[in-house]
Structure formats: C-alpha cells, structure tokens
Amino acid sequence: METLFIGKSLHFLHEVESTNTYAMNLLRNVNPIEGTVIHTDHQTKGKGQRGAVWASKMGQNVTMSVILKPTFLIQNRSFYLSKIAALALYDVLTDIDAKGQYDIKIKWPNDILINQKKIAGILIENNLSDKSFQYSVIGIGFNVNQTEFDGLLNATSLSFAFGKNFERLSVMMHICAKLEKWYLKLKEGRMDLIDETYLKCLLGLNQLLDFEDSNGYRFAAIPKSVTTQGKLILLMPDNEERDFDIKELKFLLGS
Secondary structure (H helix, E strand, O other), X not given: OOOOOOOOOEXXXXXXXXHHHHHHHHHHHOOOOOOOEEEEEEEOOOEOHHHOEOOOOOOOOEEEEEEEOOOOOEHHHOHHHHHHHHHHHHHHHHHHOOOOOOOEEEEOOOEEEEOOEEEEEEXXXXXXXXXXXXXXXXXXXXXXXXXXXXXXXXXXXXHHHHOXXXXXXXXXXXXXXXXXXXXXXXXXXXXXXXXXXXXXXXXXXXXOEEEEEOOOOEEEEEEEEEOOOOOEEEEOOOOOEEEEOHHHEEEOOOX
C-alpha cells in the first residue's frame, strides 16, 4: 500500500524499551523526516494510557511509533491527533472486516474495540513551542497474531477474531496509509469531517453506559459528544451535562 511520506523511512529494532521513547530521543539528537516509523518485535517497557504498561508478545503484533511534525496545528487542538490516529485504526479494521460481521468502535479517547474487546491502543507524546507544535510521536500497539493475553479477558487480536494469521508488515503499512489519509485531512483543515466521523465511530454515543469517576463513584450516564480539547461530555443522572478528562473517568465495560 503506497504512501507519500508515512512509512517511507523505517527503523526496525528487534527489541527496545519503547518505540515512543526511541522516537523522542531520535528527535532530540537528529532530525528525522516527517513520517519516519520506528517498529519493533518487542518492547520491554511499552507505554499505555494513564501510565499503564502496554504488554505485547514477542514478534506477534504491530508495535510502532510514527513521527509527525504538525507545525500547522495550534496547541488547543492537540486532540485532533488522537482522533485521526483512532480513525486510521478504525479504517484498517473495517477494511479487514469487509463483510461487516463485527462491531468495531472507538472507545474514548482512542482505544479500538471489536465486539467490546480491545485490539489496539494509542499513546501520543507532543513537543510544543509557545502555542504551536514542533513534533508529535504517535505510538500504536495493534494486536495481530497474539491469541493468549495472560488473563486480560477484554483483549483480542486480528488472529483471534478472524481465525487466521496476518502478515504484520502488511498490517503496519496499512496503518501508515490510513494515518496519512487522515493526517492530510487534518492539514487541510477538515476538522468538521474528522469530528463527524469520530463521533459516528464512538462507543456508546447516546446510549446509557456505566462509569466510575476518579473518586470511585459509580454512575450511569449517556455520552453526548467530545469537546475540542478531548473531554467526554456526559448527560448525568441529574439531567445535566458535564465534561470529563481522561484522568477523571473510567468505563466499566473493561479497560
């Protein structure tokens, strides 16, 4: 699958602590071109959201980081990078699931689910100067051929879902192509299209779901939208709308 720039420069490491950390160090010491991809067979200290560890079996999945230089983007629109990364992975899955037999959703802010089981996660690290971006590193962990998840009941993979093995490099280049597509939309200023598509793909939109806040309070609420800054807007039990940051809220359907 051809791309203009994402994935044209590839750095493969058999093993590394974290592809995101490697990419950030690369940016501090040299000047890699935009679209440079770092990928590995195994991360020893893979990063997940909320400071969690992204666990992945050696040589079975796609573990990658993409270097972007979105200098056109202002700081308060950083969540659009999260949106386009999630939409890229969503597109990859819907292409593979050509018959539409699975329920594919984005769980806010950017986990990718098949039938409410997590197949991919995203971690974005940015470097800013004043109010604009210097560079961003988009880290992606995508479960491809792994079928055992050490007790993580809410995890799945392409192989587990579709009953066959996939060629990891092909999946990775598919991700590069879809990410480039949405990144170019962002560069064109198509925020309206990105917003609309993201909401259409969002898990539980306008449906009653169970949540837990940072104080341990459990409640049922209805996701209504997402703010420009990436906060989830919920219609609360008292019929008032309230927005939550990622650190303030947890879904109770599995993390």
